[in-house]
Amino acid sequence: MSYARKLTHGQRCRILVYDLTSESATVVHTDSAVLFEAPNWSAGGDLILNGDGLLWRLPSGGSAPPRQIPLEGVPELNNDHVLAPGSETIFLSANDGHIYEAPLHGGPGRRVTPDDGLMHFLHGVSPDGTTLAYVGIENQRWDAGSLFTMATDGSATTPLTPAPGGPDDGPEYSPAGDWIYFNTERFSTAPGHAQIARIRPDGSDMHRLTTDDRVNWFPHPSPDGARTVYLSYPPGTTGHPADLPVELRLVDGDAWDSPRTVAKLPGGQGTINVNSWSPDSTRFAYVEYPERNTNGGE
Template identity: 55%
Template sequence: MLRTLQPGQRCEVWIASVTGDRELVFRSEELLLEAPNWTLDGSALILNGVGALWRFEPGSGQLSQVPLSGIPELNNDHVLAPDGTGIFLSANDGHIYHAPLGGGEGRRVTADDGFFHFLHGVSPDGGELAYVGIEAGNFTQPGRLLTLPAGGGPPSWFDTGDGHCDGPEYSPDGEWLYFNTEAFTSAPGHAQLARIRADGRGREQLLSSDTVDWFPHLSPDGRLASYLRFPSGTQGHPADLPVDVVLVSTDNWAAPLQTWALFGGQGTLNVNSWAPDSTRFAYVAYPPANSNPAKD
């Protein structure tokens, strides 16, 4: 089902600086956008909304739909190819597709293997995709971390322990996959941040916290990371609740450098949204009706 705004709810796209400043660059009471990616040239954000792909240029405020064909309605799992000209997309039919970033015909990457495929990472050389597989689309079962060749082919499985895992994303050097997992606790839904080597060895917990932590995203220079912090007791990554976007140094995940509180969750920070210069990143908030209008 495609997400839409509730009566009176707003969609707000923000750009946060590593200095702690932030700027409201887009606001709508009609169109719900999700999961910004930043283009390689730094000129635009790529987001999804109402099953389509959108390009937003913060400098001009211009929003335009990317014309795609041959691809079903999209969800919020999409990542740009490292060459800056293509994009990999997850669709609501459970498959991953590749398409030209400027628009055009899509090509399906994943096979009919009995799984739903939720893309989160592309290796720095563009040769491999990291995704979460959910068997038969049964969301009562935990997701599993897998990789496969970007051109299609058999997947490789990773042992991330018990419980659901999500958001697998390559480090800038391609040596690690960063993700969130419930493997470190018996509490239902208590996701924590972790990483595992790209060859499947050496799983590590990055942060032990009382909160439910999702979607770690490393900056292009590898020095910083953003992630989404849900309240303790949250199960999954639901929409429409108070959450925090957190900025940390990758040398010390336990000491936040900046924290931005907002109303959001699903759609806020599902994919890597760092600018290519590693000084800022984008996220989306969804303030409810009767909330005070945000100020930039």
């Protein structure tokens, strides 16, 4: 059985790149057949996405269509995948609940996570490439995910947030490796009211960063540490569903009390689940899912 998401009738997938210098976004690919999700930005200038449970490569300038990266021994993918710093390795979450390692150019994959009773959803790799940060879900309790780290060889599992709890999601290392940014419901009694927080890699000093009435997910620090972009849902949203009017918000430095909305779009799940900053921190990629109007336009 396939769990890969599909476009609805009349829906399109548009992959965009936002440029901080021009403060504008450019569409680099439009697709009406494959629902692409969650771009990474490789050191070589390509976007790495998932779609139809597979991994794809797309030039960030849109000079060619996406092409599949052939993987061996890796089950159908979900949309959580992260590039290892400074290497040609990618870590991938699959729909069997495990994390895999594979060469970015394609080839045989290796399962990283053990059979420990958890479903594992990857979101971060430490700057030195030795440790993964992920969400652990027990017995498919989506309302109680908590954060863990693990060495890239599958050893040294360390819980960061108490379980059950949260739910927590999207753990991602800062460029210096001294913080892990994530979203959590631990600071609210309202179901679904996720806010951005951060915690030290040893599980200490957890504190909240956003305090508004919106539902905030997936914080992504830029490689130079100067900014963070995150996904913001309308108030009252539960979880991180697809096909809602969402915003991408940008935070300069630690000015979490004054984020700037840089894009409004139809999206949510799949838009920006993983870090998609360019290596030079001047651009980031994201995906939107517009419906076609009756006159044939977007």
